[in-house]
Amino acid sequence: xxxxxxxxxxxxxxxxxxxxxxxxxxxxxxxxxxxxxxxxxxxxxxxxxxxxxxxxxxxxxxxxxxxxxxxxxxxxxxxxxxxxxxxxxxxxxxxxxxxxxxxxxxxxxxxxxxxxxxxxxxxxxxxxxxxx
Amino acid sequence: xxxxxxxxxxxxxxxxxxxxxxxxxxxxxxxxxxxxxxxxxxxxxxxxxxxxxxxxxxxxxxxxxxxxxxxxxxxxxxxxxxxxxxxxxxxxxxxxxxxxxxxxxxxxxxxxxxxxxxxxxxxxxxxxxxxx
DNA sequence: CAGAATCCCTGTCGATACTG
DNA sequence: CAGTATCGACAGGGATTCTG
Numbered sequence: 095x096x097x098x099x100x101x102x103x104x105x106x107x108x109x110x111x112x113x114x115x116x117x118x119x120x121x122x123x124x125x126x127x128x129x130x131x132x133x134x135x136x137x138x139x140x141x142x143x144x145x146x147x148x149x150x151x152x153x154x155x156x157x158x159x160x161x162x163x164x165x166x167x168x169x170x171x172x173x174x175x176x177x178x179x180x181x182x183x184x185x186x187x188x189x190x191x192x193x194x195x196x197x198x199x200x201x202x203x204x205x206x207x208x209x210x211x212x213x214x215x216x217x218x219x220x221x222x223x224x225x226x
Numbered sequence: 227x228x229x230x231x232x233x234x235x236x237x238x239x240x241x242x243x244x245x246x247x248x249x250x251x252x253x254x255x256x257x258x259x260x261x262x263x264x265x266x267x268x269x270x271x272x273x274x275x276x277x278x279x280x281x282x283x284x285x286x287x288x289x290x291x292x293x294x295x296x297x298x299x300x301x302x303x304x305x306x307x308x309x310x311x312x313x314x315x316x317x318x319x320x321x322x323x324x325x326x327x328x329x330x331x332x333x334x335x336x337x338x339x340x341x342x343x344x345x346x347x348x349x350x351x352x353x354x355x356x357x358x
Numbered sequence: 359c360a361g362a363a364t365c366c367c368t369g370t371c372g373a374t375a376c377t378g
Numbered sequence: 379c380a381g382t383a384t385c386g387a388c389a390g391g392g393a394t395t396c397t398g
Contacts (some may be wrong), residue, residue, distance in 0.1 A: 098322070098330040102273025104337060107265075109284055117342035120265060123347065128260025133252060141234025146360055147257060152241055157392055162361060172350030182359040190230070198230040200339040203332040205236060208274035214325060215255065219306030278380055290371050294381065315379040
């Protein structure tokens with residue numbers, strides 16, 4: 095059975111379970127990880143633990159608000175560990191948990207697919223635009 | 227080099243390229259595929275071609291509006307093929323393109339990770355909630 | 359330094375009604 | 379059947395300001 099058939103089979107199974115978010119991992123997890131910043135932060139932290147301001151410098155176009163919020167969500171989901179040193183000024187270091195690191199494999203697969211096929215997608219988009 | 231280090235290395239590379247969406251596949255593609263419906267539709271179509279109303283029945287809580295819109299985006303990106311039969315009443319069949327099918331592999335990896343680790347995530351979420 | 363709090367705008371999305 | 383059109387609600391997210 096190829097990946098395509100396997101995916102279809104899984105979908106059929108979820109469907110019989112009403113596709114509710116609690117029971118469907120795709121909806122429960124990918125909804126969260128699918129936002130603009132989560133995956134990017136995981137990629138950044140995959141290179142090693144980083145402090146809040148270091149993360150902010152690496153991804154300049156995220157606001158402090160969204161950086162905080164996204165990190166907290168990832169922490170609540172158990173993918174990221176937040177280490178607070180009670181010094182003055184405070185120093186907070188973020189790192190991937192074992193669970194977060196275990197996510198690197200599947201994510202890398204996705205990223206490699208994206209790198210490989212992104213040119214083709216851009217080409218298709220351009221054609222669609224010309225046709226319109 | 228494990229997946230985690232590989233991911234970190236890729237991030238470092240993108241960062242030197244300004245992380246702009248045009249040059250960064252993660253931002254250019256996962257932003258689109260990361261919404262609530264795209265991956266679900268790809269899963270459904272992975273089982274085989276389906277007509278518009280069949281897709282709608284399989285995913286009851288998507289509106290016709292979003293179903294149309296999401297399918298059109300996937301078509302514009304070259305992942306989905308739209309086949310219109312000019313009959314009365316019209317019959318439109320959607321299917322995965324070869325590019326779309328090639329996406330099934332990485333997506334399956336993600337789905338399997340989600341299935342495996344979703345219980346742990348739910349547990350962590352529950353703990354966080356209790357602590358709050 | 360690492361946020362918390364507030365304001366406000368924008369796009370996203372659902373509901374509904376209509377059409378070829 | 380397979381959409382399109384329009385409206386309105388709501389939340390995502392940016393900018394700014396304040397704090398321990």
